[in-house]
Amino acid sequence: MSDCCTTETIEILPEPKVPGKLRTVALIGPPNSGKSTLFNRLTGLRQKVANYPGVTVEQHVGKLSGIGRSDLYLIDLPGIYSLDSYSEDARVSVEVLTGRMPGTPQPDAILLVLDSLHLSRQLMLAAPILALKLPTMVLLNMSDLMEARGGEVDTLALAREIGVPVAKISAARGTGIDAITHFLNRKSEPAIPSPGAGGRLELPVVDNPRSYRQWATGISTRTKYKAPLSSEWTRKLDRVLLHRILGPILFLVVVIAVFQVVFSIGQPLSDGFGDILNNAGDAIGAHLGHGWLESLLIDGVWKGVASVLVFLPQILLLFLFIGVLEDSGYLARAALIADRMMRSIGLNGKAFIPLLSAYACAVPAIMATRTIENKRDRFATILVTPFMTCSARLPIYLLMIAAFIPNKPLLGDFFGMRAAVMLSLYLLGFLAALGTARLLKSSILKTSTAPFILELPQYRLPTLRSLGLRVFDRGKVFLKQAGTIILTVTLILWVLSHLPMHSDLPDSIIGRVGHLIEPIIRPLGFNWKIGIGLLSSVVAREVIVGTLGTLYGAEGAALQTALHHDLTLGGALALVVFFAFAMQCTSTLAIVKRETNSWKWPALQFAYMSALAYLAALATNQIVSHLVR
Template structure:
C-alpha cells in the first residue's frame, strides 16, 4: 500500500556527473529494511511516481526537503537482496546504480539502508554496492529497536571495514537523519576529496557464497550481536506460525473483519446514504420540474450517490487491512500460505500480489515483478483479477443487503450476510487457485523457486499511517466515482432519454438492453441488469451507478430504493447468479491495460478476458438454474 503524497514536477539532470557536485542521490536497500519510510522522511512526503523507459517498474523521485536539501533529487530504487536476482525490480536497481538506465543518470551518491536487526544477512548487499565505487553512506536502520533488545555493533569498526561512513538511524522515529545531511553537505564542498577511501578487499563479484562468507566475517570483526526477539514476538510467532493454529487463526481474523464491516458498516452506509440522497432532494427543489432536474438529480447525482454510499464500508475494510499489514501480521500469513501455494505450483512470492489484489488488481499485478521466474509471474498475473477487489464491494453489498437477511449464524458472533460475503471472497480465491493449477500444469509449467521473505518486526500501527492510508484509498475511490462513474451515468441518462419523449424501454439504451436480453435471460437477468453488466466493463462498480440511473429514470420504480427495485426485478436465483458473475468476470479495463503492459502482448489479456467471461457466464447460469430447481 502506498502512502499518501503530494506530487510536484521533478526533472532528473541529464548532464554527466561532475566530481564534487551532487545532483542525484540513490536510496537502495533490501525489502522491509525501512527504505520507503526513510524516503518519505527525507522528501517530506513530496514525490513523483513515473515509469522507467522501456520497463514496467516505477521510479519514485523526491527532493530532499526533509533535511533541508531541496537541490538534491532522491531516487528510491526497488528493494533488492542482491545484484544477481533475475527479477525486473533487481535489474532496474542495478542498471540505475551502474548508470545504464536510459533517461536516468548514474547517481552521484548512494544511501545504503540496512536493517540492523538482521545486519549479518543484509550486509551481503553492501559488497556489490560498494564495488561500484560511488560515494556511499551506510545507514543502519531501526537501531533503536536493536539496542533495546540487547543488540550491538561497533559502527566505527564497521566503517573501517567497509571504507565508507556508517550511521545509526531510525527512519520511523526520525532519529539520526542529521548524519545524512552532514554526509551530503561534505560531498557538496568543492574542497573535499571526491574519491572514496581505500577499502579492504571485497568479495568476488557475482559469487553468492563469497558474499555470505564476507558478510559473516565483517559481522564478527565489528562485534555485531544480533538482538534477541522480544518475548512477545516469540510467543506470538509460536502461535501465528503454527502449522495448525496459524491457518485457523487466520480464518478467524478474516471472519471477524467481515462481520465488523457489515455490523458496523451497514448503519454507517445507511446514514451516509440518507445524507447524500437528502442533499440531492435539497438541490432538486431549486431546479424545478423538467429536464434539468432529471439530468442533474436522476442522471448524475443518483448514479454517483448510489456508489458513494458504500464508502464507509470500503474504508472500514481498508482500515483492518492496514492494521494487519502495519502490525507485521500479513507477512506471517504469507509464510503460512507458502506451504499451500507450492501445492498448486505457484511461487510463495505470489501470495503478496494476490493478497494486495483485495485492494486493487492493478498495483497487485505490478507487484508480481519481484517473481523471478517469468512463467510463475505470468501465471500470477492471469489469476490475480479473481481476487475480490474493493471495486466488487458495492455490487456485493447491494445485492446481499437486498436478498439475504442478516440472521445470526453463530449467535451474535457471525451473521448470514457476513457469511455470504466471505463465501464470495472464497469463491474468487478458489477460482484463482484452480486456474493457477490449470496454467501451471499446462502452458505455463515451470520448476519451483525458493521463497525468501524477511519477517518484519511486530509493531503497533500508528494513527497517522492508518489515516494517510484511508485518505489515499478514499481519495482514489471518490476520484473514480467523480470521473468514470459520473461520466458513465451521464451517458446512460442521455441514452435513456433519446429519442426525446420516448419511454425508457423505447429509448436507445432500452432497445440495446432488449437486444441482449435473450442471451442473459437464462441467468435470471433482465435487460436493465444486462446494461449494467455492459457498462461495468469500464469499471466493476459502475454497475451500481448504472442501475441507480436506470431505475431512477423508470417512472415505475424511481420512487423505490435501489434495493427494493432489485427485489422487484430479480428472483433469488438471478440475484445469486449476479454475485457469482461478478466474482468471476474481469469487468475492468484498467486491469486489462496493466496486464497488456506487464506481459507486453495483447494475447494474454485477450485470453484472460475471454476465459473469465465464459467462466462467469457458466457459473451464473449454473447458480440460477440450481436455485430455480431447489425452489420448485
C-alpha cells in the same frame, strides 16, 4: 481502477560532471528496511512518480528538501536483496547505478539503507554496491529498536572494515539524519570516502552469493555485531500464529470476524450515510423545480453516483481492518502460512503478496508481481490476480446481499448470514485463482518452484497516523472514481435513456441495446437493465451500481426494493457470482498488456474469465431456482 496507473513524466537532464559536485543521489536497500520511510522524510513528501523507460518498474524521484538540499535529486531504487537477481527490479537498479538507464543519469553518490535488526543478512547487499566504487554511505536503520532489544554494533569498526561512512538512524523517528546531511555537504572529491579507503576492504567474488554471505558474516563478527532478541511477545505469538494447524484456523477466524464487523457496524453506517445523501438530493431537487434539468442532475447524476457512494463507510471499514493486520506484522505471517498452499499449485509465497494487495486493486497488485524472478511464475500470478475480490466489486456485493439475503444469525450473534455470503464470494474468487494457477502451472506455464524468502517483521501496534493515511488514501481513490468514471457513465446513460425525445425507457436507445442482448443473459436470470449494467461495468466494476441507480431512478433501500422486484434469488446470486469471476475492468486489461508486453495474454485472460463467469452464473441460477421452487 484507472487512477492506479496514472504516472507523470520525469526526466533529470544530465549536466557536465564537476569534480566533487553532487547532483543525484541513489537510495537503495532490501525490502522492509525502512527505505521508503526515509525517502519520504528526506524529500519532505514532495516527490514524483513515473515508470522507467521500457519497463514497468516505478521511478520515485524527489528533491532533498527535507534536509535543506533542494539542489539534489534523490532517486528511490526498488527494494532488492541482491543485484545478481533476475528480477526486473534488480535489472533496473543495476542499469541506474551503472548509468545505462535512458533518461536517468548515473548517481553521484549512494545511500545504502540496511535494517540493523537483521544486519548480518542485509550486509550481503553491501558487497555488490561497494563494488560499483561510487561514493557511498551505509545507514543502519531502526537502530533505536536494535539497541532497545539488546543489540549492538561498532559503527566505527564497520566503517573501517568497508571503507565508507556508517551511521545509525531511525527513519521513523528522524534521528541520525544529520549524518546524511554532513555526508552530502562534503563538496570536494577527497572528502567523500570511496570503497577501500585505508586499503582494508576486500570484496567477495562478484556474482557469488555464497561468497557474499561469508563476507557479510565475517564483517559482522569483526564489528562485534550482536543481533537483537525478538521480543518475548513475538516469540509467544509466533508459536501460536505460525503453528501448522492452529495458524490457518486462527487466520480464518480473523477473516470471519472482519467481515462480520463490516456488516454489523458498517451496514448501519451506510444506511445513515444513504439517508444523508437522499435528503441532500431531495433538497437540491426542490430548488430546481420539475423539468429536464432536475431529471438530469437528480435522477441521472445524483442518484447514480449516490448509489455507489452509500457503500463508502463499509469499504473504508474493511480497509481499516486490513491496515491493522498489515501494520501489526500479522499479514507477513499469513504469507508464510499461504506458502504451503501456494506450493501445492506450483507457485510460492512471493505470489501471495500481489494476490493479497489485489483485494484493494488489481492494477498495483499486478505491478507488484515484478518481484517474482521466474517469468512463468510471474505471468501465472498476473493472469490469476483479477480473481481476487477487489474493492470495486464490493458495491455490487453489498447491494445484492442487502437486497436478497436476510440478516439472520448463523453462529449466534458472532456470525450472520450476510457475512457468510460475503465471505463465500471472497473465498470463491480465491479458489478460482488457485485452480486457474494450478491449470496454468501444469500446462502452458509449467516450471519448477523457487524458494520463498521473507523477513518476518516484529509485531507492533499500528499508529493512528498510518491507519488514518491508509483509510484516507482509499477513500480518495474511491471518491475519485465516483467523481470521474461513474459520473461520466451515468451522464451518458441518462442521455441515452431519454433519446429519442419523449420515449419511454424501454423504447429509448439504451432500452433497445438492452433488449438486444437480453436473450443472451436471460438464462442467467438477468433482465435487460442488468445487461446494460454489465456492459457499462467493463469500464470499471463498480459502475454497475451507478448504472442501475440511473436506470431505476433510485438509490439505497429504494434501489434494493426495485431489484428485489425484478430479480429472483437465483438471478441475484448469479449476478454476484458473475462478478466474482468476470474481468470487468479495462484498466486491469491495460496493465496486463503492459506487464506482459503482448495483447495475447490479456485477450486470453478476458476470454477465459468471461466464459467462466457466464457458466458459473448459469449454473448458480439454475441450481438456486430449482431449490427454491
